[in-house]
Amino acid sequence: MGESDVKVLGMWPSPFVMRARIALNLKSVDYEFLQETFGSKSELLLQSNPVHKKVPVLIHGGKPVCESLIIVEYIDEVWASGPSILPSDPYDRATARFWAAYISEKWYPSMKGIGFAQGEEAKKAAIEQVTEGLALLEEAFEKSSKGNVFFGGDEIGYLDIAFGCFLGWLRVNEKLHGIKLLDQTKTPGLVKWADKFCAHAAVKDVMPETDKLVEIAKILAAKARAAAAPPPSN
């Protein structure tokens, strides 16, 4: 079971897929990136993740691992000789896992909600929710980074990956809605962190250009509108 026997089933615009790819890059593991076609699911995906039928799936030595944060922990444990992704202290690990779960389950769904908000009031409320979340994350960054550039200290770690994968889509929201989410006054630590994260060798070739994501966002929005529209009359 060599390192070359690693595949990632994914799609390039997916922040969750990015988590797996950044973790593999950090460990200098070569992998084959098998892209799913938008709007359909490959036989290999359905076989590898029959419960959720979702990307990413990491296939290592023919065995599938599903769910992005579980994949990141798996990579950290299997290629233990590379730089450590999870913090070594149990309390720091628990804290990193807490914020990673918060980002995945609360903060990112809020950010997705900005685009789906009905009316200006609802949109304003959604933006406020996202901004409040970022204030919490700025505070978490101060505590976790301990004066360094990353949540993980002087190297990218679990929480950097869990949060950083959404920076492309955060910029899409800023652009499409004419708002500023990461802000020099309110989240100065995160502003600096975001730049460092996106420029990191393990990230820069995996993080899509904002304009390409904007195109995807427009296609998705058009599809959502078409699905919600009443059927054409005769």
Next chain:
Amino acid sequence: MGESDVKVLGMWPSPFVMRARIALNLKSVDYEFLQETFGSKSELLLQSNPVHKKVPVLIHGGKPVCESLIIVEYIDEVWASGPSILPSDPYDRATARFWAAYISEKWYPSMKGIGFAQGEEAKKAAIEQVTEGLALLEEAFEKSSKGNVFFGGDEIGYLDIAFGCFLGWLRVNEKLHGIKLLDQTKTPGLVKWADKFCAHAAVKDVMPETDKLVEIAKILAAKARAAAAPPPSN
């Protein structure tokens, strides 16, 4: 920071709180169980878990750890001298984490949905969803237990705790709705496992009697009905 300096903020009927308590019992860690009052949140809870304001919280040496599965991993890492809760093999760990997340995020919400279903059709659909989930878990049990009594082998592990904590509420559903969820024909492995799990020394004093949970379920249902009822007319 001694072992005696361990507190759990919780409520006895909560399956999530049970996870933390079983993990501490497995590691033979003494702890103080601080129960929240139903319908209100203590100052200590609000301070310890300001983001989610939810139990359980483990307080160890004055520092809070939140989210039940994160607490279980923390306990496993801190009291590493006791029996291991997570499997030692990275692939087995990833598999245990996968099913623990499935149970928490998909299966348990489905089971909760049985009681809230509107009409017989919806109730039937909810029961079917839960039963399908149990068939998946029966399969996972066969693979994971490798002929032993627990998901974790011959000792209770992470997935046993993550799933087993819901057995009390599963029995409440069986009783209140006159159905059989764990079934000798369809889930023979899980039937045997459930008995062994509930009789285990680390579990038996923490798992509430079904009749007591039924009382709680009735109170919760009455509250939900009252909240949904139209205001009384003059």
